[in-house]
Amino acid sequence: MKNSYFINYQMKGIWEEASYHSHQEYEIYIFHDGVCRYLINNQIYDLEPGDILLMDGLALHKPNVPRNSEYVRSVIHFSPQWIRDLLKELGGLYLLKVFEERHHYFIRTKMNDEYKKLETVIRRMDELERFEDEENAEMEQKALFVQMLTIIHRIGEPDKLKQPGVHSEKIEHAEKIAAYIQQHYTEKVTIDMVASDLNISKSYVSHVFREMTGFTVMEYVMGSRLMRAKYLLEAEPSKPLKDIAFESGFESASHFSRYFKEKVGVTAKEYRRTRLKIYI
Secondary structure, three states: OOOOEEEEEEEEOOOHHHOOEOOOOEEEEEEEEEOOEEEEOOEEEEOOOOEEEEEOOOOOEEEEOOOOOOEEEEEEEEOHHHHHHHHHHHOOHHHHHHHHHOOEEEEEOOOOHHHHHHHHHHHHHHHHOOOOOHHHHHHHHHHHHHHHHHHHHHHOOOOOOOOOOOOOHHHHHHHHHHHHHHHHOOOOOOHHHHHHHHOOOHHHHHHHHHHHHOOOHHHHHHHHHHHHHHHHHHHOOOOOHHHHHHHOOOOOHHHHHHHHHHHHOOOHHHHHHHHHHOOO
């Protein structure tokens, strides 16, 4: 199961995930209780208990949780290769389409009966993580995993889907700022540029984005550049690192190298080598 499947059931408090991040695995995020405003790419969701977020992992995402607030969620990361063969045998490959065709997908369950079934399945999956008989545990986990995806698919069918209500003016401005940055992060982005092009005051740009998302405009810019660089490192294995740096918006190759090592924990070269080994 290593590197294929990971579950954290009903985690409480803020951990590493509170930083702005992306990853290769698909993610199922379930919000159980507390207060959380979640940013994914250029969209912001004020979460309610029972809300579900499905992400392809490459979508930049970050929870914004007020200090000392309750925050309870379950997070499941999985490699689609881990479950794909079984889904194919069962005629269930359609259950992965939402991850493959969208960067993220939001479902508001209102904690209905299907949601309660989902919680029961995930609780059992978490229990199996502590089984010593790993082979038999994985068999049951895969069966439960298919059941979990099926329930999520039923909840998220278009005619049953309930999206969040009308956004506040602040959230709409923050989303516009995020969308603008995603279009221009490979350029030399400044707060003055964002404010001018969106016809918003410079101080308001900084304030509203920080308030709504929990991080600064430049943190979002750098996170977008880092995601692009990680993609290029894997998608174009022969492209020189200096070219990746400039195509991702970094001001220099040396700045890219320092920033990548600081945020990812390994050098860009090491990251590329590790990621490419997966496909050998």
